[in-house]
Structures are given as C-alpha cells and as structure tokens.
Amino acid sequence: MSNAATFDTRTDTAIPVESPLAYSYRHSGAPRAGDSSRLQLRERAMLGHLILRGGAIVLDEAVRDVLGLNLPGQPQALVQDASGERSIQWLSPDEWLVIVPGGEEFPLETKLREHLGSAHFAISDVSGGQTVLELSGEAAQELLMKTVIYDVHPSNFPVGKGVTTIFAKATTIIRRPSEERWELVVRRSFADYCYRWLLDAAAEYGVNVEQ
Amino acid sequence: MFYIYCPYCGEHREEEEFHPKGQAHIERPKEPEACSDEEWGNYLFFRDNPRGVHHEMWVHAVGCRKFFNMTRHTVSYEILETYKMGEQPSITADSQNPPRETVPVSHPEGVRA
Numbered sequence A: 001m002s003n004a005a006t007f008d009t010r011t012d013t014a015i016p017v018e019s020p021l022a023y024s025y026r027h028s029g030a031p032r033a034g035d036s037s038r039l040q041l042r043e044r045a046m047l048g049h050l051i052l053r054g055g056a057i058v059l060d061e062a063v064r065d066v067l068g069l070n071l072p073g074q075p076q077a078l079v080q081d082a083s084g085e086r087s088i089q090w091l092s093p094d095e096w097l098v099i100v101p102g103g104e105e106f107p108l109e110t111k112l113r114e115h116l117g118s119a120h121f122a123i124s125d126v127s128g129g130q131t132v133l134e135l136s137g138e139a140a141q142e143l144l145m146k147t148v149i150y151d152v153h154p155s156n157f158p159v160g161k162g163v164t165t166i167f168a169k170a171t172t173i174i175r176r177p178s179e180e181r182w183e184l185v186v187r188r189s190f191a192d193y194c195y196r197w198l199l200d201a202a203a204e205y206g207v208n209v210e211q
Numbered sequence B: 001m002f003y004i005y006c007p008y009c010g011e012h013r014e015e016e017e018f019h020p021k022g023q024a025h026i027e028r029p030k031e032p033e034a035c036s037d038e039e040w041g042n043y044l045f046f047r048d049n050p051r052g053v054h055h056e057m058w059v060h061a062v063g064c065r066k067f068f069n070m071t072r073h074t075v076s077y078e079i080l081e082t083y084k085m086g087e088q089p090s091i092t093a094d095s096q097n098p099p100r101e102t103v104p105v106s107h108p109e110g111v112r113a
C-alpha cells in the first residue's frame, strides 16, 4: 500500500449536492420539444471519475484484476464493461480516464492503490471537476459537426473511440460509447457554457432535455 | 491552418489543438557551473533562425498534452515530419539541400506561396 493520503470526496452529511448543471437548469431552463425532437440531451451527473497515470503494463494488470477491464493501449480507445456503466479511456500514452457509477470511485481508488503497491503511478479523483453530457438522437452527429473541430464522421469516429479536443471554445473529451450515443466530458466550470451552447445549437433540432 | 500529425495520438489533428514551443534538440549543459557566460547565454537565449528546414518542438496542448518534434520548412511552412521526443529527425537541412556544387547555376531566391 502506498503512503498517499486519500479521502472520500463524497460527504455523508446532509449538505444538498448539486450537479454542475443545476445552475444552468435554473437560469437557462430545460426545453422539452416532445415528439418532434431529433436530439436528446441529458447530464449523467455525479459519476466517479479517476485519472490513472503510469506505465501501461503495470496499470493494465491492476485494472484487469480490480475492475475486470483491459486498459486500452491504443490511442483514442474507449472500453466499457457489459453494462456500459464502467469505462476506461486512453487519454495519452501514460494517462487514462476511468468513469464508474457515483460512489464506486473511492473504493476503486483504494483497491487500485493496494494492488499497485509501490509501483510508479498516480491516481487522481477528478469526480468533482467534470461532468458527462450525453447526446443521443438522429441530429447528435450533425450538432457535433458544427461545433467541434474534430471529424466526427463515423468513418473517422467509430463506436469505442474517444478524443480530447475542442468543443466550441472549451477543452472537452468526446466519446462514442454506442452507435446512437455521444458523450461529452466537460469541466465543471465550463458546464454552463457548454450547456447553453448545446441549447442554442440544438434549437433547430427541437432538443429534449432530460433532467 | 496546419493539419498536424501527433506521433503519440497517431493521427492528424487541427492546429488549434497545438502550441509551438520553439527550437527542438536544445540540450541543457550537463554542468552549468562549468559553463562560460557566453556558453550559458547561448544556451538560454540564442536560437537558430534558418531559412529552410527547421526542427521545432510542439505540444499537443488540447489532446494528449505530450511534447513532440517537428521538421518544418520556414519558407513554405510545409511540415516535413513529426517525431517523438528523444528521436532524431530523418529529414535535415543537409538531406534536403544537395551539396552546393550540384546546385544549378541559376537558382532564383524566394519561393512562390
């Protein structure tokens, strides 16, 4: 076990917890276009996000034993478990993003630290710093095409890919976990900006915001 | 716009994701205390400004955030290659420009854009 000081960032006190978009819902609303909608938008709030850094071989062994997932070694690769709730994404040759259901991140971090022992690695809990916005519907790709500089055509962006690039003016991770869904991992401080951009860009498709 | 191949991401990405970081392959003197003022000044402040092939360091700032090297032509702006840190360029001024005696006599200055 390493001697890193860790703590569970989730409090069990009665302080109400708000998602990064809580402010945006109050100030910008959550439009419902109903049946005419070609785009669904929802926040997958309060998930557990961990950044793993270190050598691929050492980390791969640890996440396979602890999480049951292979560490994606190929650039831009995104792997998920069967339920789609747990994922690991390649961010750089020595950096990966793990997203798990909220509350699982601290036990996972603890288990990984135990497993990795004195290996050379770093684990950072970034759950409070970012959130996931999910786009689905037939217009999702079209919306991304007019917003991001990256080529999101299916020939360049198949399912199981994820890239860090620029969404509007914000650094954003764009992922494609399935045929019909896209995920944006945005910084908490950019969440309102991204949300309002999405509402504006999606107005022509009749956006349905699911809260 | 440049369309830059990141050797770590393994694909071409938009210039907006990158920042140039100056001349590549500058080695910090192993023993700074043993340097003369001139050697230390050269290391700190003096950079090549060639007309032609140049080796530069870039960072994939929005992306993998890794530094890498680029061989670029300062007249045509053409990117000739990119390669990882610690590697050596395969294209250099010497490999690009044939030795002087084989250069044709009339060699117009400047390159059409």
Ligand SMILES: [Zn+2]
Residues within 6 Å of the ligand: B006, B007, B008, B009, B010, B060, B063, B064, B065, B066
């Ligand atoms: Zn890169």
